[in-house]
Amino acid sequence: MKRGKKYVEAAKNIDRTAQYDVAEAVSLVKKAAVAKFDETIEAHIRTGCDGRHAEQQIRGAVVLPHGTGKAVKVLVIAKGEKIDEAKAAGADFVGGEELIPKIQNDGWLDFDVVVATPDMMGVVGRLGRVLGPKGLMPNPKAGTVTMDVTKAVNEIKAGKIEYRLDKTNIIHVPVGKASFTEEQLADNFQTLMDAINKAKPSSLKGQYIKSITLAPTMGPGVKLSVAKVAQ
Template structure:
């Protein structure tokens, strides 16, 4: 932990914690501070003026980032017969029906996205307590309950990001890798913020986007000038 503390301390050198940086400057700082031996994820955190305890203030959705996330996503698909074969051909990592449900109930969670055909939701519904807390429960509004498993798998592996506001009104997401060039990171961040704006709930009052910050996995956080994102 001491080494992480030293790295963060070094990363904050030259950063004004009270300043709101333009998106271009923030990306440059984050990339420069990402000095780990692995390719760090660039993460965004948004503080929203909502109270998700109220149904009309929930913020949830999905966005396919223009340049992907740089992350390899393992996809599990609940499907039978022809749809199961379609899923395998489309590149699904795990495919099954009742057998897959039993594996998940037994603790197998070796995937980051879960897709289901509509006829399988009777089986998947029984896994709500397992998949729900991990934000893995298939949902038709997010395109993960669909007969078009090929497109759903393609989108998941191409860099689709699901988002959901947490209790404190915060949304977190990975928007790329530190190895991405600055222009691609800027484009991904703008696309993500645009998706959050479009997902603004009817019950939101006052300032919706209150604060946005950017960081890398092991690096310092930088506050963003919200106006520079929409510029």
């Protein structure tokens, strides 16, 4: 794959054979973000889990102390007084059963996170084929199936992110923007790692975290020392 000039220049500052501590990695990854827009900084965490086994499926959510730098559009599917509660909490879109055909048939997906009350999950279940592949299906483990819609909306707006294994047992999550300070990125990253370390499956044999890379949207990745980050 041919890389652009900016990518090649940025990559010169990074020793591909080295494993950096958090402060060094954050400093390097900020310098590697040379695109004309405010790049997202993502963490890519390769685990020793086997997601084919239910007990080794890692999934959860954590509120990053400095947010993600992205304005998140929240859809709440509820009924009764929970509709008013969601609106008061600042949800971008709120509705009930009438939203199902709009999403299912009209392809409306102008939102980033879906929150649903438990009494609406029978209805929301019909959207599995649409929302599932996009990672938008509400889930109790992620705190997006709840009666406390105020708390759910507030946390998502404050920078709550969901982490989960992909098919190759890697977790991909944003930890902020290139415009963040090094301290903000390091704080967010450490908060994420603390949550992932706590989520270690008890049934796992062998190494839990195999590798960690921080990378900007368009730039080269920086490898971190697992020993210094994952306890």
